[in-house]
Amino acid sequence: MDRGWNAIRISDVYENGIEDFIQFAQRHGTALNGKYYCPCVNCLNGRRQELKLIQEHLLCNGILKSYTTWT
Numbered sequence: 001m002d003r004g005w006n007a008i009r010i011s012d013v014y015e016n017g018i019e020d021f022i023q024f025a026q027r028h029g030t031a032l033n034g035k036y037y038c039p040c041v042n043c044l045n046g047r048r049q050e051l052k053l054i055q056e057h058l059l060c061n062g063i064l065k066s067y068t069t070w071t
Contacts, residue, residue, distance in 0.1 A: 015059070018055055018058045021058070021063075022055050025051065025054070026051060032048055033048075034050060035048035035050055036048060036049065036050075036051060036054060038053070038054045039054075039058070039063050039064050040054070040057035040058055040060075040063060041062050041064055042057065043057060045064060045067060
């Protein structure tokens with residue numbers, strides 16, 4: 001998956017990238033009770049959240065710059 005979208009958070013490219021990421025996670029990720037690991041800077045890919053909340057976290061908090069697990 002292209003990761004270039006996570007450079008500038010306040011842009012249409014970033015928002016579209018989040019949408020793509022959520023769809024990718026839904027197709028390829030492993031859910032537990034409908035929740036996935038959230039890669040935002042606060043959850044640190046260690047807390048499971050519903051996809052809608054992950055989307056909000058990524059919009060408000062940003063994604064970990066070191067995030068490399070795109071599944």
